[in-house]
Amino acid sequence: xxxxxxxxxxxxxxxxxxxxxxxxxxxxxxxxxxxxxxxxxxxxxxxxxxxxxxxxxxxxxxxxxxxxxxxxxxxx
Amino acid sequence: xxxxxxxxxxxxxxxxxxxxxxxxxxxxxxxxxxxxxxxxxxxxxxxxxxxxxxxxxxxxxxxxxxxxxxxxxxxxxxxxxxxxxxxxxxxxxxxxxxxxxxxxxxxxxxxxxxxxxxxxxxxxxxxxxxxxxxxxxxxxxxxxxxxxxxxxxxxxxxxxxxxxxxxxxxxxxxxxxxxxxxxxxxxxxxxxxxxxxxxxxxxxxxxxxxxxxxxxxxxxxxxxxxxxxxxxxxxxxxxxxxxxxxxxxxxxxxxxxxxxxxxxxxxxxxxxxxxxxxxxxxxxxxxxxxxxxxxxxxxxxxxxxxxxxxxxxxxxxxx
Numbered sequence: 001x002x003x004x005x006x007x008x009x010x011x012x013x014x015x016x017x018x019x020x021x022x023x024x025x026x027x028x029x030x031x032x033x034x035x036x037x038x039x040x041x042x043x044x045x046x047x048x049x050x051x052x053x054x055x056x057x058x059x060x061x062x063x064x065x066x067x068x069x070x071x072x073x074x075x076x
Numbered sequence: 077x078x079x080x081x082x083x084x085x086x087x088x089x090x091x092x093x094x095x096x097x098x099x100x101x102x103x104x105x106x107x108x109x110x111x112x113x114x115x116x117x118x119x120x121x122x123x124x125x126x127x128x129x130x131x132x133x134x135x136x137x138x139x140x141x142x143x144x145x146x147x148x149x150x151x152x153x154x155x156x157x158x159x160x161x162x163x164x165x166x167x168x169x170x171x172x173x174x175x176x177x178x179x180x181x182x183x184x185x186x187x188x189x190x191x192x193x194x195x196x197x198x199x200x201x202x203x204x205x206x207x208x209x210x211x212x213x214x215x216x217x218x219x220x221x222x223x224x225x226x227x228x229x230x231x232x233x234x235x236x237x238x239x240x241x242x243x244x245x246x247x248x249x250x251x252x253x254x255x256x257x258x259x260x261x262x263x264x265x266x267x268x269x270x271x272x273x274x275x276x277x278x279x280x281x282x283x284x285x286x287x288x289x290x291x292x293x294x295x296x297x298x299x300x301x302x303x304x305x306x307x308x309x310x311x312x313x314x315x316x317x318x319x320x321x322x323x324x325x326x327x328x329x330x331x332x333x334x335x336x337x338x339x340x341x342x343x344x345x346x347x348x349x350x351x352x353x354x355x356x357x358x359x360x361x362x363x364x365x366x367x368x369x370x371x372x373x374x375x376x377x378x379x380x381x382x383x384x385x386x387x388x389x390x391x392x393x394x395x
Contacts, residue, residue: 023332025302026295029315032328039327053327 004055005043012062015069046072084109085170086299089159093148096122098272099159100171108137108160113152114271119264122152134160173299176306177274179213179240183281187214188288188374190344190362191244194224196233198366198392202373203237205390211375215277217344217362218244218290221270223259231266243273244344245293276306281378284339291319291345308332309341313359319346320359330355340376340383349374349387358383366392 002020021028023040035042035049043051043061045068051061084104091099095117102109108129113122129137141157162168187206192199199216206214216239221227227250234241249255250262251271262270275297277288287306292314294300302311312332316325333355340358349372350361363372375386 022302023316023328024308024311024335026311026315029311032316032325037328038324040331 004058004061008058008062008065012065016065085163086110087159087163087168088171089155089162089168091152091155091159093150094146094152094155096152096268099152099156101156101159101163103134103160103163106134107131108134111156112271115268116265117152125153125156134164171299173301173304173307174275174294174297175243175273176276176278177240179215179277179279181213181280183212183279183378185211185375185377186279186281187211188342188360188362188376189214189216189365190373191219191222191347191364192216192230192366193219193222193246193364194227194230195222195366196226196230198371199230199233201392202365202371203239205371205388206373209375209388213240214373215279215288216241217288217342218242218273219246219344220244220273221246221250221259221262223256225260227260227262228266231262231269235269240277241273242277242288242290242344243270243275244290247273248275248293276310278306278338281340281376281383282381284378284381284383285337286340286342286376287338288342289344291343305337309336309338312336313341313343314345319343319361320350320352321346326354333357351385358385360385363387 005018021031023029023032032042035044037049037052039053041053041055042049045064050064084102086100086102089099091097096113096115098114100110100112100114109131111126111129129140138157138160141153144151144153146152159168189199189202216234218241220230220234220241246255247270250259251267253267275289275294279286287309289310294310295314301307312329313319317329336357339356340360342360342362344362346361347364348361349363352359360374362374365371365373369392370389371392372387372389375388377384
């Protein structure tokens with residue numbers, strides 16, 4: 001799942017910050033619980049669980065990131 | 077952190093020729109910390125030595141050790157010197173973050189006893205019944221001690237009968253001298269016995285590897301590492317599934333299971349019986365050895381590569 005984020009185009013990479021948690025660790029498990037995730041792999045955007053158990057198509061993820069980016073910047 | 081600072085490393089040194097079979101200590105930037113002579117000897121003197129040497133640089137501390145003979149041409153200080161030297165030279169590896177014991181025998185039918193909590197009479201009756209049932213061996217999971225004035229009697233029984241036991245959280249707290257308020261005191265030798273108990277026991281049943289551990293206090297041990305053998309299983313049981321009580325995360329558990337090295341995971345913290353079979357692995361929660369007026373224990377049997385788990389209950393007679 002992390003790979004699908006890492007291969008996003010450069011213009012998207014520039015507007016996001018990626019954190020990857022290792023589910024083998026207590027820290028990873030704690031983050032998983034905080035997000036109220038249920039299955040793996042999981043992707044959260046802005047601390048909100050968006051994709052679970054599936055790797056979204058790249059375009060779908062790009063659209064979602066752009067939508068959130070626009071929303072945030074409108075608010076500011 | 078300064079450039080010359082490193083994380084304190086904990087060591088366990090198996091002694092030779094002296095009363096305590098182990099010396100535990102830490103090295104932190106060339107200084108000695110948390111020295112403990114475990115399992116025998118003169119506890120008062122040993123504590124004094126530990127206090128005097130706490131935080132002393134090795135070069136200074138080693139001067140105190142030289143030329144002390146007690147028995148067999150050595151002494152506790154001499155053994156501590158050997159231990160520290162071995163650690164310094166890299167001949168003594170840092171201790172694992174939790175203590176794992178492996179039962180090397182290949183088992184077919186074993187008994188699992190949970191939490192006798194300082195009741196030797198209950199343990200005695202369960203042992204009698206287990207032995208009468210032809211089970212080849214059994215493992216006793218903590219809490220071995222509880223809020224009971226018979227903790228000492230229980231420990232003596234377990235030591236005498238060489239029962240394979242796994243430390244529980246009460247036992248760990250006793251070992252550190254940090255028992256819950258109101259728990260009756262124990263002598264140093266009993267605390268040392270509790271300290272030396274394995275925190276994880278592993279055993280084999282045909283092709284299946286089983287582990288037994290109490291619960292999440294192990295994850296809070298100061299040197300706990302997420303990457304030691306069986307840590308993954310413990311992290312999943314304790315942290316992810318809340319001791320298998322949160323079924324909503326079982327899909328995530330299933331995704332992690334292929335990385336497990338154990339096939340059966342037995343734990344005790346829940347203090348009630350339970351058995352889950354998920355993605356080819358068995359998760360077993362051990363209930364207490366006694367309930368109301370009855371006794372209970374578990375039986376694991378392997379036949380044709382298939383694991384069968386039963387909870388056995390019987391009447392408690394007297395006591």
